[in-house]
Amino acid sequence: MLKQFFILCSGADTDILKDCSIGEQNKYAGIGATVFFTAVMASIAASYALFTVFDNLYTSIFFGLIWGLLIFNLDRYIVSTIKKRDNITQEILQATPRLFLALIIAVVISKPLELKIFEKEINQVLLEQKNDLTLANQNQIAEQYHPQIATLENEISGLNAQIEQKEAEVNTLYNTYISEAEGTSGTNRLGKGPVYKEKRDKHDLALAELQQLKTNNASKIEALKTQIANLQYDYATHVKTVQPIIDNFDGLMARITALDTLPWLPSFFIFLLFLAIEASPIIAKLLAPKGEFDYKLQDYETTIQTWSQQKVAERQLLLTTDNAINNKVYQEIADEEDVINYKRKQARQLMQNQADAFYKQQKGVL
Template sequence: MLQRFFIFCSGADTDILSTCSNGERNKYAGIGATVFFTAVMAFIASGYALFTVFDNVYTAIFFGLIWGLLIFNLDRYIVSTIKKRDNIKSELFQAAPRIILAIIIAIVISKPLEMKIFEKEINQVLLEEKNAMTLENKEQLALQYTPKIEALNQDISNLKNEVVQKETETNALYDTYISEAEGTAGTGLLGKGPVYEEKRQKHDAYLAELQTLKETNAAKISSIENQITNLNKDYNESVTSSQPIIDGFDGLMARINALNKLPWLPSFFIFLLFLAIETAPIIAKLLAPKGEYDYKFEEGESVVATWVTQKVTQRKLLLSTDSVMNQEIYEDIKSEEELFRYKKQKAEELLRLQADSFHSTQIKGL
């Protein structure tokens, strides 16, 4: 039962192979087993690759099964169409397109399994890329908000400096009128004279302006600080909203790019392994000597080709002979006077009938 299934997988003619030796059947069962297990590997590889895309087990299994059947059909077709020849160069020329197709299939099959085998290393590369993308994302978003925040901080600094400058001037006036009262500066007279009053009034005016300036600038600073708080809030919200996109940077293409950043030698050997598996049926059939099945298959093809060629040749001869005979027959008929008189009589009768019919039609139209 299992042997018959693998023979079916090899694409061999079961009717012919049933008349061959057991060794010949085992050879094609081995080729069919290779085709079958290659399709199984294709199903596993495509299932994993599609799982990374759809993130759904049932969808991955469904499409993976379709892909596995497609690879199975292709491999079975490739193996079944390779015919043993007496010339090795002819066999290689016949197998060359199929080997190229096998290489393409091996690449498609091996890549998803490489991603699974090196999953931990790929995750590390993706983690580093995500961290770098997170920092880059913050820097890019900061370019939108930092200039505005710095400008607002500069406005706060200017308002504070304005208050400090006013305080300095007020304090200087305070020192001036105190020195005048003590007699250590100004007029040098001890006591609170007219000059002292004048300087005291000037200081009080500056002090009132300072108080007003403090209140006004404090309100402005509070408003600016609210703007800075809102900008920082918007920045944090932008970072938070964009982070899931970075965290989701885990698709098929991202993993393939991450795999390409790993050392190439292990991936290359895995590719060679799958290439050997995929081309094994073709190589086995090329290397195997011409067996009993090949001779019988070639005999069957030869019988059909000879029979078809014979039928075509017979039809051509029949057509040629029939044409010659018809030509001679019609040449003989052409010289028969009795036949000529008979056809002339019938033609005259036909012309009379046509004339009578035309005449009747014309009369009815009057």
């Protein structure tokens, strides 16, 4: 049962092959097995590739099976249409486009399997790329917010600088009137005289201005800090919104691109393996000598071809003969008086009918 199934997969004519030797049947069973298992590998590869796209197991398996059937049909067609001829050059020319198609199929089959085989290495490359994208995204978003935050922080620094400057002025005035009271500077008189009082009033006035400045600047600084907090929140929200897009940066194209960054030699050998599997039935048929099945198939095809050509020739001869007979018959009766009189009578009747029809038409118009 399994042997018959593989023979069916090879695309060989089962009616002819069943009369061939066991060895000939085994050869085509082997070709059919190669075609079948290539389609199985294609189905697995397509299912994995589609799973990276749809993230749905059943959908991936369904379309993977359809892809496997398509590859099976193509391979079966390629193998079944290669026929052994007595001219090796003609056989090679016949197989060349099929080998090119096998090359394309091998690429399509091998690439998803490479993605699965090197999945861990690809995940590492994708992780590094995601980290780079995250940093680049944060820097790009920061360029939109950081200049505004820096401006607000500079304003806060300016307000604090005003307070510090005023505090320095108040401290200077404080030291001045204290030194005046102690007699260590100014009038150099110990005690609290008029000069002391004047300097004390200046200090008190500056201290009041300092307190007012602190109050005003505190409200301004608080407002600026609120704006900075809002900008920082917007920045964090923007980064958080974009981050899922970066986290999902692991689709089929991203994985293929990551695979290209890995050493090419392992992938190349995997491709060669599938190319050898895909092209092996074609190469086997080219290298194998002309077998019993090939001779019987050629005999059957040439029989049909000869019979078809014979029928075409017979129909052509029949047509030529029939035309010659008809020409001879019409030439013989062309000059007979009865035929001429009959044709004259029919022509007269036709002209009368035409005249009557024209009369009725004109009468209807009037």
